[in-house]
Each structure stands twice: as C-alpha cells, then as structure tokens.
Amino acid sequence: MPPRTLLTARWVIGHREGRHVVHENGVVVIQGDAILHVGGDFEGDVDRRIDYGQAVISPGFIDLDALSDLDTTILGYDNGPAWKKGRVWPESYIARGPYEMYAPDELAFQKRHAFAQLIRNGITTALPIASLFYREWGETIAEFDAAAAAAEDLGLRVYLGPAYRSGGQVTDEAGTIRAIFDEARGLAGLEQAATFAARIDGIAGGRIRAMFAPDRIETSTEALLQRTAALAAEMNAPVRQHCCQSPVELRLVRDQHGCAPIQWLDRIGVLGRNWLLPHGTQATPAEFALMAEAGATLVHCPLVSARHGSLLDSFAKCHAMGINIGLGTDTFPADMILNMQIGMMTARLCDGMGAVRAEAMFDAATLGGAQALNRPDLGRLAPGAKADITVIDLSRGLQGTDPVQSLMTSASGREVSDVWIDGRCVMQAGVIPGVDEQADAARAQAQFDRLIARYPDRTAGHPPVQQIFTPSYERIAP
Numbered sequence: 001m002p003p004r005t006l007l008t009a010r011w012v013i014g015h016r017e018g019r020h021v022v023h024e025n026g027v028v029v030i031q032g033d034a035i036l037h038v039g040g041d042f043e044g045d046v047d048r049r050i051d052y053g054q055a056v057i058s059p060g061f062i063d064l065d066a067l068s069d070l071d072t073t074i075l076g077y078d079n080g081p082a083w084k085k086g087r088v089w090p091e092s093y094i095a096r097g098p099y100e101m102y103a104p105d106e107l108a109f110q111k112r113h114a115f116a117q118l119i120r121n122g123i124t125t126a127l128p129i130a131s132l133f134y135r136e137w138g139e140t141i142a143e144f145d146a147a148a149a150a151a152e153d154l155g156l157r158v159y160l161g162p163a164y165r166s167g168g169q170v171t172d173e174a175g176t177i178r179a180i181f182d183e184a185r186g187l188a189g190l191e192q193a194a195t196f197a198a199r200i201d202g203i204a205g206g207r208i209r210a211m212f213a214p215d216r217i218e219t220s221t222e223a224l225l226q227r228t229a230a231l232a233a234e235m236n237a238p239v240r241q242h243c244c245q246s247p248v249e250l251r252l253v254r255d256q257h258g259c260a261p262i263q264w265l266d267r268i269g270v271l272g273r274n275w276l277l278p279h280g281t282q283a284t285p286a287e288f289a290l291m292a293e294a295g296a297t298l299v300h301c302p303l304v305s306a307r308h309g310s311l312l313d314s315f316a317k318c319h320a321m322g323i324n325i326g327l328g329t330d331t332f333p334a335d336m337i338l339n340m341q342i343g344m345m346t347a348r349l350c351d352g353m354g355a356v357r358a359e360a361m362f363d364a365a366t367l368g369g370a371q372a373l374n375r376p377d378l379g380r381l382a383p384g385a386k387a388d389i390t391v392i393d394l395s396r397g398l399q400g401t402d403p404v405q406s407l408m409t410s411a412s413g414r415e416v417s418d419v420w421i422d423g424r425c426v427m428q429a430g431v432i433p434g435v436d437e438q439a440d441a442a443r444a445q446a447q448f449d450r451l452i453a454r455y456p457d458r459t460a461g462h463p464p465v466q467q468i469f470t471p472s473y474e475r476i477a478p
Contacts, residue, residue, distance in 0.1 A: 002032035002423075006042060009052040009391065011403035013059060013362075014038040015380035020059075020359065020366070022403060028057055030387040033205070033423040038381045052418070054395040056403045059381050060124025060388035060421065061336040062369025064240065064299045065278045065328025068114040068128030068147070069107075070448045073304060073331050079469050083171040086459035086468055087133060091172055093458045094180065098168075101134040101454055106447050108146035113444050115147075115156045116435045117334045121413035122390035124421045125157040125369065125378055127211055127240055127276070129330060134451060134458070137182075138164040138189045138215070141196050152204040153434065155426035157388065159238060159373070160208060161197055164189030165215035166224045169248070173460050179219055179252050186224050190214075194231045201235060207422055210237045217243035217261045218252040222268050229270040238373055240276040240299070244283040245310075262287035271296055276372055278328050280318075281310040288318055297324045297372035300364060302343035304331040311346040316355040326368035327361075335413035336365055337392070344408055358408045387423040392416055 012026025015038070029037040029046065037044075072087075079085045089098065102110070111128070118126050128147065132138065139162035151158040166186030171177045190212075197210035212232045214220045220241070232239045243249065243261040250260065257264045262283060265271040271294040278299035280288075291298060300312055312318070318325055329339050340361045347356040370379030377386045394403070397410040419427040426432065452469070456462045 003047040004036065004045065005030045005048045005050065006046040007050050007052065007057055007389070007391075009055040009057045010394070011056045012038065013056065013381060013403065015059075015382040015385070020363070020380065026057070028381055028389065030389075030420065030423050033387055035381055035383055035385045035387050037383060052391050052393070054393070054399070055417065056392045056394060056407065057381070058122070058390045058392060059366045059379050060390045060419065061122050061365045062125040062326065062373070062379055063118060063123045063329050063334070063336060064127050064276055064297070064326040064369055064372055065129045065301055065330040066114075066118055066123060066126035067130075067329055067331060067334050069110045069130035070444055070451070071332035072131050072133060072451070073307075075452070075469060077307060078472065081175065083175045083177055084460060086455045088169050088171040088177055088460075089133070089458055090460040090462075091170055092462070094170055098136050100136045101451055102447065104140075104142055107140070107143040108150075109443065110447070111143065111147040112150035112154070113440050114334070115150050115154050115158070116432055116437075116440065119154060119156055119419050119427050119432055120416065120430070121334050121336055122392065122416040122419060123329075123334060123336055124388040124390065124419060125159075125373070127159045127238070129213075129240075129328070130163065132163060132165065132168070132215055137168075137185060138162060141192055144196060148200050148203065148208055151208055154432065155207075155421045155424050157207045157421055158209070159211035160200060161211040161213045161237075162189070162193050163213040163215045164193055164224075165219045166221040167219035169219065169252075171460055175460075177248050177252075179256070181219070181221065183221050183223060186221065187227065190224060190227055190231070197231075197235060197237060201237070205422065210235055212237055212239045214239070214241050216249065217241055217265070218249045218256070225265070225270045226268060229272070232274055236274075236374070238274050238276055240278070242278050244277070244287065245279040245281055247282065250282055260284060260287055262290050266290045266294065274374070276326070278330065279305055279312070281305050281312055288321055288323060292321045292323045295324070297326050297368070299326050299328045299372075300343060301328040301330040301339070302346050303329065303335075303339045306342050306346055307331070311350060314350040314355070315343065315347040315360070316351045319356070319360060324368055324371050325364045326372045327365045333413060337407055337411050337413050337415070340365055341408055358402075358404045361408070362404050387420055389420040390416060391418040
C-alpha cells in the first residue's frame with residue numbers, strides 16, 4: 001500500500017457535492033498520487049504528518065495560458081504603439097528573412113525556468129504559451145521535447161503542443177498592419193505538432209498530455225483550423241487559440257472573413273467544448289452567446305489585459321450566461337493570486353461592488369480550468385482527485401474571517417510555500433529540488449538583455465534601442 005501523508009492547516013479548501021467548501025483546522029490525507037481524505041480528523045494510520053499552521057491548503061491552480069518564455073510584453077508597458085516598438089514585424093525584416101532570436105539551448109532553458117516559476121506560484125497544471133514575435137515562424141519540436149523533459153523532472157502537470165500558424169502580422173513604416181500567409185508552412189507545422197502530440201500524450205505517468213496551439217485567429221486559415229479540430233477530436237485534446245484581444249485583430253478578421261472572430265470559428269464548424277479562448281476583451285455579446293452555446297472556455301487573463309488598458313466586459317455577464325471561465329497568467333510574474341485579485345478589481349470596476357464575489361474568481365482558477373480540460377480529478381481536494389495541492393502561508397499578514405477572501409486581499413504568489421503534484425512534494429518551504437533560483441534568474445536576464453539588443457532588427461525604421469524603449473526619467477551617467 002502506498003504511504004500516507006497527513007497535512008493540516010488553519011484552513012483547508014475541500015470539495016463536496018460539486019462545490020468548494022472550507023474546513024477550519026482541517027486535514028488532507030494523500031495516498032500515492034491521490035487524495036484519500038479531506039475534512040476533520042482522520043482515524044486511519046499515516047506515515048507522515050505535516051502541520052502548515054496559519055496557512056491555506058488549497059487545490060493547485062490551473063493556468064490555461066501559462067507563460068513559458070521570457071515575457072516581452074513587459075517591454076511594451078510604457079512603450080507604444082506596438083508597431084513602432086518591435087511588437088509587429090516590419091516589411092524590411094520580412095524581406096531579409098525572419099530568424100530565430102534565441103538558440104535551441106536558450107529556448108530549452110526558458111521552458112524549464114518558466115515551469116519553475118509556475119510551481120513557485122502554486123500552479124500545478126499548465127498549458128504553456130510563448131510569443132512568436134521573436135521566432136522564425138512557429139515553435140519547434142526540439143524545444144517541446146525539452147519542455148517535456150523539464151516538466152517530468154520538476155514534476156509539473158502540463159499539456160504540451162508547439163504553436164503553429166498560417167501567417168503573421170507585418171507593418172509598413174506608416175503603421176499599416178496587414179497579415180501575410182504561408183498556408184503550406186502552417187499545415188506542415190500542424191502535422192509536426194500532431195506527431196509530437198501522439199508521441200507524448202500520457203507520458204510521465206499521465207502528467208504530460210497533448211494540446212493543440214494554433215497561434216492567433218487573424219493568422220490562421222480555415223484549412224488549418226478545421227484540420228486542427230479533427231486531430232484534436234481524435235485525441236480528445238484541448239485546442240487553445242488567442243482571439244478577441246485587439247482592434248487590429250478584429251479588423252484583420254473582418255477584412256478576411258467578413259465577420260467577428262468567434263462568429264468565424266462557429267461558421268467554419270470548429271468551435272466546441274475543447275476550444276479554449278484567451279482573452280475575450282474585444283468580444284461582442286453575440287460572440288459570448290456563441291461561446292456559451294458551444295460550451296467553449298473563456299480564458300480570462302486579467303493582469304496582462306489590465307496592464308495594457310483593457311478588461312473583460314464582463315466576468316459577471318459571462319458567468320451569468322453559463323460560459324465556463326478559466327484563468328491564464330500569460331505574463332510575468334506568473335502570480336495566479338495577483339491575477340485573481342486584478343480579476344476581482346476589474347470585474348467590480350465594470351459591474352459594481354456586488355458583481356463578483358471572491359469564490360467565483362477562485363472557482364475560475366481551479367474548477368474552471370478542470371472543466372476546460374475535462375478533468376474532474378483536478379482543481380479540487382476531494383477523495384479520489386489527484387493530489388495537486390498548493391499551500392499558501394498567511395502567517396505574515398492580516399487574515400480576515402475567510403481564507404479565500406484573505407487570498408484576494410492579503411496574499412501574493414510569494415506566500416506560496418509548498419506545492420504537491422500527483423502526490424509528490426515538488427516545492428518545500430519555497431525550495432524546488434534541482435533549481436538554483438538566483439543562477440537561473442541571472443541566466444534568464446542575460447538572455448533577455450541579448451534579445452533587447454537585437455530589437456532594432458525587427459522594429460519599423462530600425463531605430464536604436466534607446467529610441468524603442470524610453471526611460472521613465474532622465475538617465476544620469478555616473
């Protein structure tokens with residue numbers, strides 16, 4: 001019989017009859033890779049006891065849009081418009097031929113580094129996302145083989161699939177953005193992704209599963225998405241595609257197809273329960289209705305949206321329509337607690353103080369992700385569910401009368417102390433075995449600095465770095 005580990009804390013967020021419940025001074029018992037008991041005292045024998053004290057023992061967070069590279073969106077925080085600042089390929093860059101801005105070993109390191117950051121923030125299941133702006137075209141099988149190896153070593157539960165696309169966005173020097181296409185290249189990327197999916201689905205004891213990741217809706221063709229839908233249906237795999245996130249996207253999709261993005265997915269027959277759709281900030285009520293009818297999941301990414309001046313209109317309305325809502329971080333830091341907090345703030349700014357309560361956002365970070373993945377064994381602490389557990393230390397701040405409300409007001413990802421995935425303790429007291437946090441941070445920064453130095457290559461007009469990224473205040477030389 002596998003050994004039993006008993007965990008106790010001031011608060012345990014369990015699950016009963018389809019809903020989370022809170023146990024004060026509760027107990028969780030892990031046996032093997034699963035939860036054996038949640039609730040009050042446990043009368044059976046155990047092999048090990050851990051008391052976390054003034055903490056929350058929570059189901060692990062599910063990140064449906066999890067950062068897996070070095071986040072270039074932070075470079076656009078005070079530097080815009082995007083087409084002037086290297087966020088859209090200039091025509092001159094296309095003419096010389098796009099190229100990879102990172103070496104294969106750098107790409108492999110980035111996945112491992114990002115996966116460690118996810119664990120550090122209490123994320124136990126992740127669907128990685130990376131920018132293609134600095135790539136030659138799509139993601140490679142080699143880097144995803146490295147990603148699978150990193151996830152297996154670190155213990156992270158992941159859904160993996162390299163991003164592919166039929167086209168890309170290009171700008172002229174006046175800022176007119178258009179899409180260029182190479183459908184054959186996109187379809188070849190999809191077939192490579194399908195081969196990878198069949199090879200890795202279910203490895204690492206089932207912790208690594210396959211997903212399909214067509215990149216952006218405005219740079220995907222009908223053939224690419226219909227073939228994606230067929231392959232994903234055969235494998236019962238999720239499909240994630242970014243859409244309804246910018247005015248440029250809306251214009252390009254309308255120019256190409258004469259309708260809005262979600263309407264096009266519905267028209268070509270691909271929108272379904274396995275379709276995961278970040279971000280929805282530009283979606284119309286009619287598009288939300290199509291999502292609800294199809295059973296698709298809206299992947300809400302409030303932190304990255306709010307940083308760039310947009311918000312979901314609205315969480316409360318989508319929730320009331322019956323749309324399944326999951327959460328994605330999509331930016332640095334991969335702090336799901338901060339993400340939930342920003343989600344609460346923007347929801348209330350949109351619809352008022354009483355529009356959304358804390359438990360609705362917490363559900364999105366746990367149960368919503370599980371529903372999106374068709375995984376009733378994730379996102380909850382209940383007998384038989386996977387032992388994916390996040391422990392959040394509340395001893396250093398003020399606690400209110402409820403643990404979930406305290407998370408929304410008094411905590412951050414830095415308070416995550418311990419993480420269990422599949423019954424394995426993958427982080428203890430903030431330490432991930434085999435990860436040198438300071439050395440990895442220095443290596444990541446060095447790679448990021450080299451990328452920034454090459455930004456003029458892929459910026460309209462090729463200005464120097466100092467003109468692309470303007471400082472907050474005047475720089476005084478020593």
